[in-house]
Amino acid sequence: MQPDMQAQAAWPYPFWIAHRGAGKERPENTLIAFEHGSACGYAMFECDVKLSADGVPFLLHDDTLDRTTRGRGQADALPWAELAQLDAGGWHSDDCAGEPLPTLADIAAYCQQQGAALNIEIKPMPGQEAATGHAVALAARQLWQGQTVPPLLSSFQPAALQAAQQAAPELPRALLLETPWSGWAAVAAELQCVAIVFQQRRLDASLMQQARAQGWRVLCYTANSAADVQRLRALGVDGIITDAMGWARSPAQA
Template sequence: MTTPWPYPRWIAHRGAGKLAPENTLAAFKLGASHGYRMFECDVKLSADGVPFLLHDATLERTSTGQGIAGEQPWAALSRLDAGSWHSPEFAGEALPTFESIARYCLDQGYFLNIEIKPTPGLERRTGEVVAEHAARLWEDAAVPPLLTSFEPEALEAALAAQPQLPRGLLLDSLWTGWLETALRLDCVAIVCQHTLWDSSSVTQAKSAGFRTLSYTVNDEPAAQRLWDLGTDGIITDRVDLFSPAS
């Protein structure tokens, strides 16, 4: 039997989708201004083990930095401008630590979907450290964050470190053994690229007791198709289009 699901149906992708520089505090605040109460973000480790928010392995696309982010110490990463690439109004926005974003969400009563986004080769270490930090930060919270990853090794390490934290397997294809892997990792959810969900895959997932979430859904027909299939949550960039109260 599926356990009660404590999370909202709508989740803001990387804070506010494309309306603000992704994975920054400014994005979270903008997403919240549109009424969103749950946010997705990407977390990896600096060279000295500080969890921080960044999607790419490299820094060039979303900051003034260069090279592989995970090979640089937090002191250097913290000085980068992670906002001006998006638009002048966000110039000077910093890369946030995971702890700062966690405390913002906890203070405001928001929910968080943490995608564990390891630098290649650091899957297990990243899963372990992110889970340890999440367990400490949410120790007194009624609803824990949802830890997700495309990397089974990262989820395996999170499971070993903090088994009480809920996990979800991210999928960009329905590769052989996806359902068995999610079961082995004791996941509560499967988070698919949204076109992968159809009546067959939803039935498989739900029959095995999983919640079904989708990324990244940015138009109304796609969203309606997913609700009609009976899925449980949508991650979107279009915080300006979809009302999270719907």
């Protein structure tokens, strides 16, 4: 099944995408990270979204709370009312202490206020791929209703993307690939993906040609060095996800 070529032609997303809000300069996946990214000139962001114990979509990368909050244990073990009380900034720096975890609704409101686009990585807990993909897609449909540019839904998990496709087929999808695996292109086609997001070190001219032959846009993560950016731009990628906050206002954008 081929992707929607009309949707491909009307690619609405900026080239530079701030990783987890603002890379490493602010606590990842928090509102102050997004605010910092905006101040650095970014008009598109990437973030990770999973579900609380009571089904609220919120931002967190890891399966546990330990690394990026003052909480402990499984990320889906607590209801949102308890997750909302956690300090998600103090691990990064004293200046960010007390910064809470945001919901997807919080980030949607911020992005729309700023006129910024969003790449939502559906980041399910193990065994919750379908449930998370379904819930995140439905939430995104509601939160971006009436907006000109929808969020781009991506995931490493085909089951999450399949559930998102079934729940909100109008929202664009992208398959994330750390290392291309056998049959990935057929899966992406079946999911009617509009883009493939490659680990930047894995992307070469052959993969680029394969993606272009299917009509897919190509994004890469996480490119931070000038050498990596130069190589990817020479390959003709459509977007770069980065931790380096200088690129959005760099001459490399031209």
